[in-house]
Amino acid sequence: MKRVLVLGFAVASVCALHAQAPSAGKGVDWEKLRPEILERYRSLVQIDSTAGHETLAVDYLKKVLEAEGIPTQTFALDPNRANLVARLKGNGSKRPLLILAHTDVVGVQREKWPVDPFGAVMKDGYVWGRGSKDDKPVLAANLITMLMLKRLGIQLDRDVIFLAESGEEADLAGVGINYMVREHFADIDAEFAMTEGGGARIDGGRVTRVNIGTAEKLPARVRLVATGTAGHGSVPRLDNALIHLGAAVEKVGRWETPMRLNETTRAYFEKLAAISPPDHASIYKALLDSKPSADAQKFLREHSPGEYSMLRTSVVPTLLKAGVGANVIPSEAEATLDIRALPDENIDAFYAEMAKVIGDPAVKIERIPQTRPPSPASKLQTEMYRAMEKVAGTIYPGATVIPSMSTGASDQAQLRARGIQSYGIGPASTESDETNYPAHGDVERLAESSLYPFVQYVWNVVIEVAGHR
Numbered sequence: 001m002k003r004v005l006v007l008g009f010a011v012a013s014v015c016a017l018h019a020q021a022p023s024a025g026k027g028v029d030w031e032k033l034r035p036e037i038l039e040r041y042r043s044l045v046q047i048d049s050t051a052g053h054e055t056l057a058v059d060y061l062k063k064v065l066e067a068e069g070i071p072t073q074t075f076a077l078d079p080n081r082a083n084l085v086a087r088l089k090g091n092g093s094k095r096p097l098l099i100l101a102h103t104d105v106v107g108v109q110r111e112k113w114p115v116d117p118f119g120a121v122m123k124d125g126y127v128w129g130r131g132s133k134d135d136k137p138v139l140a141a142n143l144i145t146m147l148m149l150k151r152l153g154i155q156l157d158r159d160v161i162f163l164a165e166s167g168e169e170a171d172l173a174g175v176g177i178n179y180m181v182r183e184h185f186a187d188i189d190a191e192f193a194m195t196e197g198g199g200a201r202i203d204g205g206r207v208t209r210v211n212i213g214t215a216e217k218l219p220a221r222v223r224l225v226a227t228g229t230a231g232h233g234s235v236p237r238l239d240n241a242l243i244h245l246g247a248a249v250e251k252v253g254r255w256e257t258p259m260r261l262n263e264t265t266r267a268y269f270e271k272l273a274a275i276s277p278p279d280h281a282s283i284y285k286a287l288l289d290s291k292p293s294a295d296a297q298k299f300l301r302e303h304s305p306g307e308y309s310m311l312r313t314s315v316v317p318t319l320l321k322a323g324v325g326a327n328v329i330p331s332e333a334e335a336t337l338d339i340r341a342l343p344d345e346n347i348d349a350f351y352a353e354m355a356k357v358i359g360d361p362a363v364k365i366e367r368i369p370q371t372r373p374p375s376p377a378s379k380l381q382t383e384m385y386r387a388m389e390k391v392a393g394t395i396y397p398g399a400t401v402i403p404s405m406s407t408g409a410s411d412q413a414q415l416r417a418r419g420i421q422s423y424g425i426g427p428a429s430t431e432s433d434e435t436n437y438p439a440h441g442d443v444e445r446l447a448e449s450s451l452y453p454f455v456q457y458v459w460n461v462v463i464e465v466a467g468h469r
């Protein structure tokens, strides 16, 4: 996942009235299951499934599922980058639930790691390894859920579909979700989906917030291309492409695009306002006004850029390319803008507005082809969201559940674009772990103690939404 998970400012701690772990489960002995959860999770982390090697993980999953009598199917555009689907049938009274996770992990720089990045080494209460956060906890939780549904013979009102997909991190070849949605959609079509894209925050030793990912921004990058007359560096020219490009980059980089909340971000800021200390609460509240406060936006821009990005379509210059020599005026200069659009953005109108902001006919806006489709936000008033909220309350008592919009992009975009209501989850971590050992960071690790409640969370949501009533 290209993760940009925003969890807001430090939040006032809430009294833990219900500090006891819930008796979660329909007949699952969670204490007894712990060693198996850990073993399966570690086995997955030990598989080096960096892009191009995802079939190694699929081979493992296939073996484990089939050993328990759960049939699997593999779909591969590239034999080394297979996807795996397994389905447990329900009685068909409701449409299926899809639980998915990606098998690929980003690469490693071994010299940065204190331990073997594919050792799943247990040290200081953590499991260390590439993929230990992104995305093998979700993959392991989904796997365990399938195994237990089968072992306990759980009656289902809807099919539960397990998907392990390749190429989430870099699917330029389209081997993962793009391939599955395009060629094998019938095998994964569902009413609801649950996958990475959310998380939970530990403050002061307990989980205080659970984020459910319900929306994401859409990458809509462009190149700005300025043209002018080439010439000798000793002769100043007014139509120098660099001067025109520089002015354009400055204008769009400082452009205050229109602010707009959607159902998810409105709920997000409302909930944060309700649990934040007064000074921060007043900032969040000021965003909810019919005329949102400019000062509040400015505050977020300076102090919480991730949350500022949730307010609007963002324009960020990221690349510059121009020139061949110190004494040569180039005829062309270009800049790349990483634009992340709100889910409901009218992108044509947005580019037209940007052209006006630039106001220079020497600078053209060229669209860069995108690999993800526009996707509407998933709704908050669904059986699935309500179940996730309810289960969060039992697994993480006292935690505030907050819907969130990722400023990054994920494979949920393809699912939402096809009409599936998709929701993001993730295991709990501390702010310090999120900062120092993030997904894609030099070193990745997950607290072992976060793994078990997370698996229970996934299991209970599946039971709640798909179990027979």
Ligand SMILES: [Zn+2]
Pocket (backbone or CB within 6 Å): 001, 002, 102, 134, 135, 168, 196
């Ligand atoms: Zn991921």
